[in-house]
Amino acid sequence: MKINWRIIIPCLLILTVLLSGCTGTATGTNWPAVGASADAAFLSNTNSVYAVQLNNGTMVWKFPQESGRTMFFAPAAADGSDQVIVGDYTNKLYSINPKNGNTNWEFTQATGRYIGSVLISGDTIYAPNADYSMYALDLEGGLKWKFTTEQAIWGTPVTDGKVVFFNSLDHFIYALGAGDGSLVWKTDLKGPTTGSPALGEGLIYVGMLDQRLVALRADSGNILWETATDDAVFGTPVFKDGKVYLADLTGAIYCVDGTSGTIDWRSTPSGAIAAGPTLMDNGVVYTSQQGDVVAVDFSGELLWMRTITGELNGTPVVAGDLILVPAYKGDNLLIAYSFEGDQKWSFNPPKK
Amino acid sequence: MNIWDTFIITPFVNVLLLIYSYIGNFGIAIILFTILIRLITHPLMVKQIKSSQAMQNLTQDKRYKDMQEKYKGQKEKLAQAQMELYKEMGVSPFASCLPTLIQLPLIIGLYQSLMRAMSSTPSEMLYLLQHLYEGWFNISTLLPLNTTFLWMNLSQPERLYIPGIEFGIPVMAILVVITSYVQTKLTAPPPDPTNQNAMMTNMMNIYMPLLMGYLAWSLSAGLALYFLVSNLIGILQYAMLGKVNWKNVLPGQKKAAPVKKGR
Numbered sequence A: 001m002k003i004n005w006r007i008i009i010p011c012l013l014i015l016t017v018l019l020s021g022c023t024g025t026a027t028g029t030n031w032p033a034v035g036a037s038a039d040a041a042f043l044s045n046t047n048s049v050y051a052v053q054l055n056n057g058t059m060v061w062k063f064p065q066e067s068g069r070t071m072f073f074a075p076a077a078a079d080g081s082d083q084v085i086v087g088d089y090t091n092k093l094y095s096i097n098p099k100n101g102n103t104n105w106e107f108t109q110a111t112g113r114y115i116g117s118v119l120i121s122g123d124t125i126y127a128p129n130a131d132y133s134m135y136a137l138d139l140e141g142g143l144k145w146k147f148t149t150e151q152a153i154w155g156t157p158v159t160d161g162k163v164v165f166f167n168s169l170d171h172f173i174y175a176l177g178a179g180d181g182s183l184v185w186k187t188d189l190k191g192p193t194t195g196s197p198a199l200g201e202g203l204i205y206v207g208m209l210d211q212r213l214v215a216l217r218a219d220s221g222n223i224l225w226e227t228a229t230d231d232a233v234f235g236t237p238v239f240k241d242g243k244v245y246l247a248d249l250t251g252a253i254y255c256v257d258g259t260s261g262t263i264d265w266r267s268t269p270s271g272a273i274a275a276g277p278t279l280m281d282n283g284v285v286y287t288s289q290q291g292d293v294v295a296v297d298f299s300g301e302l303l304w305m306r307t308i309t310g311e312l313n314g315t316p317v318v319a320g321d322l323i324l325v326p327a328y329k330g331d332n333l334l335i336a337y338s339f340e341g342d343q344k345w346s347f348n349p350p351k352k
Numbered sequence B: 001m002n003i004w005d006t007f008i009i010t011p012f013v014n015v016l017l018l019i020y021s022y023i024g025n026f027g028i029a030i031i032l033f034t035i036l037i038r039l040i041t042h043p044l045m046v047k048q049i050k051s052s053q054a055m056q057n058l059t060q061d062k063r064y065k066d067m068q069e070k071y072k073g074q075k076e077k078l079a080q081a082q083m084e085l086y087k088e089m090g091v092s093p094f095a096s097c098l099p100t101l102i103q104l105p106l107i108i109g110l111y112q113s114l115m116r117a118m119s120s121t122p123s124e125m126l127y128l129l130q131h132l133y134e135g136w137f138n139i140s141t142l143l144p145l146n147t148t149f150l151w152m153n154l155s156q157p158e159r160l161y162i163p164g165i166e167f168g169i170p171v172m173a174i175l176v177v178i179t180s181y182v183q184t185k186l187t188a189p190p191p192d193p194t195n196q197n198a199m200m201t202n203m204m205n206i207y208m209p210l211l212m213g214y215l216a217w218s219l220s221a222g223l224a225l226y227f228l229v230s231n232l233i234g235i236l237q238y239a240m241l242g243k244v245n246w247k248n249v250l251p252g253q254k255k256a257a258p259v260k261k262g263r
Helices: A005-023 B003-023 B026-040 B042-059 B062-070 B075-089 B098-118 B122-131 B171-186 B198-218 B221-240
Strands: A033-036 A040-045 A048-053 A059-063 A084-087 A093-096 A103-107 A119-121 A124-128 A133-138 A143-148 A163-167 A172-177 A183-188 A203-208 A212-217 A223-228 A238-240 A243-247 A253-257 A263-267 A284-287 A292-296 A302-307 A317-319 A322-326 A334-338 A343-347
Touching: A033 A317, A033 A322, A040 A084, A040 A322, A040 A334, A048 A084, A084 A124, A124 A163, A133 A163, A203 A243, A212 A243, A292 A322, B003 B026, B003 B098, B003 B122, B026 B042, B026 B098, B026 B221, B042 B062, B042 B075, B042 B221, B062 B075, B098 B122, B098 B221, B171 B198, B171 B221, B198 B221
Parallel strands: none
Antiparallel strands: A033 A040, A040 A048, A048 A059, A084 A093, A093 A103, A119 A124, A124 A133, A133 A143, A163 A172, A172 A183, A203 A212, A212 A223, A238 A243, A243 A253, A253 A263, A284 A292, A292 A302, A317 A322, A322 A334, A334 A343
């Protein structure tokens, strides 16, 4: 058989490039995410984390200074003093000095990606990892304990100070002793969840991909009620004053009574919503995939809506009197709004 | 949603996951899906073989050899004469490559489908949720996929760690290189010193398996599994069509022409 290699060779080269390009690298890709301290936003996007001043949107530093194989898509968490903690898709967790972007320490014992943000509580850092484990570290990066589940952990844990609660993709929600990582209880949610649990008044709320909101007792893990949604709940619900606020992939936003599980109000102001909502003083902010930033008051009345280019899949963050919105495939990577919906600034990394 | 997603990725993902939802093992689902793809593209492969055979026969034709001599150093005239001969003998020089070109998007699509189906990042999971055909799946039991197959995590590059050895052995990449090499050798034509492409063919017999091995080494184990199964099925298909030179694989054996069965 004669093969025309003059055509096959370029095709194979194209195939190599395309297959490599399909994933970027074997490390995968995701949309940008944002965390914040009192005076800075920390934007994780592809190879870098950018520290951006909250008052004017200018870049303070970039980490690492020279882009390498790092891949950041998890939101960074600030401890309020001398550390910003962020994990990457090449299995490393970094402590960064918020003033200058230098590395304080690295934790390299995990074998999977850091997809969710870490939780910093007291003198402990709780770091969820896709290698199925929750890592508890001291503030110097030393391992205190590790708890392994049956699947990847994508969501950020929450704590009441004594117990740490988190979801795993193995369909279970876990409650561990905050000090020693001992299992307090675990409950089968009978379905997958990607977000984090929300902690209310003695209850925990979990949005499910199989179109449910589940409420459990925080002390026992017993399921109290379940409320059906129109579509998958991809982002993390939030809790305020006895109400749970959430959104689903049809674009429906809900206010659910935290005690009974009845839906107080529901509306569909925009398209599909993958990000979790964020609480402001005067209402709740949702961001839709089609690029709408929607603010409603606590009764569900529309306060304002702004449209920006790009997909808004990353959960917005409130920092001081600003709402920080990370954008994917848009003109800007990060946009800051006031609670009244005025755009204060936008950020893109400076070009080399 | 773009055309590529609508007609390639989304159907691939849904069929792959449908198989998985019945089998419950993603590795076996990839194997069955690969067999399905190879069956679908089998007519293309037969056409490719026939066209290649016709091209090969043409290069053995006296008129073809004569024109090589006659128009030596006159590329344009040679090309024109070759085209006339192609036309006269009813052979298209591109017919043997077209099926390969058609299969390339399938390979790329399959890879993208594997990555989307395994959903190892939130963006892949979101894509998956928004592209599953309605009514086909029960999300509660479908997700997350069990991507463990034998010793492999199919969503990650494959390495086998053996106690006492500090580094992981890329078993799948090695198997892909071997099967790609065997497939290339089995299906290679007898060397023809007068053929200008012979040297390039020999080089490709080495480079293509290495290229496939590199992809299997650096990309997800799921794709390596696809390459391996695809190679094995390819060898089987060629064997069933009577187009393999088993002796070509063994060192020190005299090169043999393809076995011609009545096709």
